[in-house]
Amino acid sequence: MKAGWRGVWRLWHRWLGLSIGLYLALMGATGAAVLFREEIEAARYRVSAGSGAAPLPADALVTVVRARYPDVAGKDLSRVDIPADSDVCRRFVFGGYDDLTRTRFVYIHPYTGATVSNRYVLRDPFGFIWAAHLFLLGGTRGMTWHGWLGIGATALLLTGLAAWLPTAMRQLRARFTAKGALPTARLLYDAHTLGGAAVLPLLLVLSVTGTAFPWEDALHKAFRLPESRPHRVPQEGTLPIPADALLRTAEQRLPDLRVRRLILPTKPTEVARVQMIARRPALLARATVTLNPYTGAVIAVTQEKETEGAERLLTILPALHFGAWGGTVGKMLYAIAGLAAPGLFLSGCYLYLRRRRKRA
Template identity: 30%
Template sequence: MFISSDRPAPIGSDSARTARSTRHTAARPTTTSRVRQLVRRLHLWLGLSVGLLFVLIGLTGSALVFYVEIDAALHPASRIEAERGPGWDSPVWDRALAAARAEWPGPAGSWSFEATGKGGAIPARYYPHAGHHGHHGHHAEREMVWFSPDGTQVVRHAPWGGYAMSWLYELHMHLLAGELGSQVVGWSGTVMLLLLVSGIAAWWPRGRWRKALAFKQDAAPIRRLRDLHKLFGLWSAGLLLVLVGTGVLLALPNVKALLLAPDSVPDPTSSRVDGRQIPIVQALAAAHRALPAARLAFIDVPGHGDGAIRMRVQVPGDPHRRFPSSFIFVDQYSGKVLAVHDERRGTSGTRLGAWIRCLHDGSVGGLPVRILAVLLGLVPAILFVTGFLHWRRRRRAARPQATAKAHFGSNIS
């Protein structure tokens, strides 16, 4: 019952008791409001704690979407042209290997040649130290090398991490800290997922959807900041969840294996270690017979030892052109096919895993999706700036009110 008169009701009257009860009930927060307030505080402190890292990873990721093109523009000697490059039966690979071993003669060193499918320089990686059966992990020391189109000359070489785009890649994936950095990026990514979900939950309206989705242009600056933060977050949230989620799985392969349980890639060995390594073209011919519909992506040639020559190939249906998920292993001494890992014959986890990288780097869907990926990488910076400015303005606005309340309380006492 509301008091319609300006005159206060007598103390102890039913009207006074009802008024006090009504004010007390209105002031008491409901469970829903308490949860919403908790979610908002969680979103705020998550944003302040991992927000800058989110910005860094987003901005570097935007630059890496066009990694190859930017690097070629910075180094014209290694530019990849539109004409057709060497394929399955090309003698260029053996010429490139001969030129490589003349320049880097270490017997334990292994080589990985990239088959871009285009003309121009041939990209390769040199691993100077012996790896497991001649192959290396993602963090192994390596020299990036580019050969002339005919494979006879080295036109450029630089250590991985020693030129701009590779340094940027290391910053994005590992924070320049190797395996430890990967762990930090991966587990921070799970916090970023919680940040995104808490933002949606904190905004979720209780009715009045049109108002909740509106941008009030003539509002005060603090309201406009909130609306900008809200709208950028809402329209990008779904794509950011995909981007961050796939990034977490790329940074934490053990978590990926636990969640998806993909088929393991074989790791066969060559039959003898005292023979002479066969030409690459012979190994390619055997591999092509094993998977005739596959497109060649990489040729990994081990150093002297028991490692197998490994071809990384793209089979029909594999979404990633540059880093496909199928492999063919050939004995480096006999030329016999030792194992075939065909992504199409794998479990659902194997097939799903093939999509993770291309969903993350925007390589599926062509140029429009890559441009979208670039724009999406800018969103964390916008969200951080608008969220931080809104939070700072609210703190400044709250200080005079807190001072006034303290002053009022001291006068009463």
């Protein structure tokens, strides 16, 4: 790469860093925590079972929660998250993501049905981190902001790569060599460039795949994929069947997967969905069984591993972002890259301010 172009890329990288760098740092830090959400919540909400005790049936817990919280802040019970460990509380979610100030998480003891925690998402420390990462605290509007800021973050990373690449391959080794005991500014410059180069591949994966979420509809249109139409069922005039029956049906259809989440209908004509996941780390690990909540009949079964062509590509993008495909090791590598982002932002700001002081 010619030296003149390096100056152009460096200039773009500098100004993108000053304008978008804080966003990338925030996403990296919060994302590192969200990666281990299951492990963190398993530690926070683990309970002890009595001798020979068995977890209460899902339908019994749903009935208890609906009776105890008939309408939390005007939001109906929308889903139940079921952890892999039976000794961890079930998470009942009231409301959706359109208005996070009214979304509430209720954690229920799996053996007694007692309420262990009942908080608005934004008033819970970890819930706040989760909402900041996924929605920038702005609900569905935050996803739109993610779409544009994510493009800027990807450009920031690519201009950094372009500014760092040597003009000749023989100089590549020098790019990976620190200069030793030098003034603080030089050490920070080495840390910024070497650290950035080391985590750049993972940060690019996270940035590109994270940016794909808000543009999902546009990408489907670009690849001319058929639009997914929401399923509807006629109101039977009877009560929905027990939640346990829905879960059993899903487990029978996909016995190699475990239940992860039960999404309940909030309107009479809506369907129920059971989201499932592979028992071992895998790239295409998720599946959804859509059911009639009144009869238990299976309406549709979708598995990520059965997708093809452009649909598979668009399925892989979010799957790569979650990090669960690599197990604990994969999530740790993602976390290291995420935590490096604030360091890159702070070191870049220091170098910029020092440069300005020298010119003044």
